[in-house]
Amino acid sequence: MSTTLPWTSHRMLMRQAIIQADVENTSPLRIGSGREAPLGSQVDLAVLRIHRNGRDEPYIPGSSLKGVFRSVGEAMARAEKKLEVCSGLTRSTCMDTKQVEETRLRELVERRLRLNEVEAAVKLFHQHACLMCKVFGAPSYGAHVYFGDAT
Numbered sequence: 431m432s433t434t435l436p437w438t439s440h441r442m443l444m445r446q447a448i449i450q451a452d453v454e455n456t457s458p459l460r461i462g463s464g465r466e467a468p469l470g471s472q473v474d475l476a477v478l479r480i481h482r483n484g485r486d487e488p489y490i491p492g493s494s495l496k497g498v499f500r501s502v503g504e505a506m507a508r509a510e511k512k513l514e515v516c517s518g519l520t521r522s523t524c525m526d527t528k529q530v531e532e533t534r535l536r537e538l539v540e541r542r543l544r545l546n547e548v549e550a551a552v553k554l555f556h557q558h559a560c561l562m563c564k565v566f567g568a569p570s571y572g573a574h575v576y577f578g579d580a581t
């Protein structure tokens with residue numbers, strides 16, 4: 431295996447930017463836990479909470495924030511840059527929808543990865559995936575951005 435893998439393989443960190451921000455709700459926001467509220471609760475639908483600093487606090491998962499950023503990025507890419515980008519939704523990413531010589535991109539990439547041909551897999555992905563998949567990730571391809579939880 432080569433020691434000079436391209437940075438897109440995620441095996442080499444060449445640049446890092448850490449952005450911290452304060453989030454302020456200007457309108458009501460509810461992120462449900464997907465579970466029933468505990469008995470005696472004043473609400474029907476439980477709010478997602480995390481145990482932090484000795485108490486349960488509501489929070490916004492990093493995955494939810496990432497979804498918002500991806501969605502806004504898609505709209506900007508389409509409107510301002512006239513780029514063709516996928517929705518990123520399950521089974522609708524470039525890995526699922528792009529065909530290369532009548533084979534799904536996902537199958538071609540996974541085939542390369544099974545053969546440990548990482549550079550070839552990354553090259554295939556970068557030739558055929560949209561900008562949003564390259565930045566925010568897709569099946570079998572990690573994201574280049576990470577969003578932490580907002581507490």
Ligand SMILES: [Zn+2]
Pocket residue numbers: 515516517518523524525559560561562563564
């Ligand atoms: Zn895509």
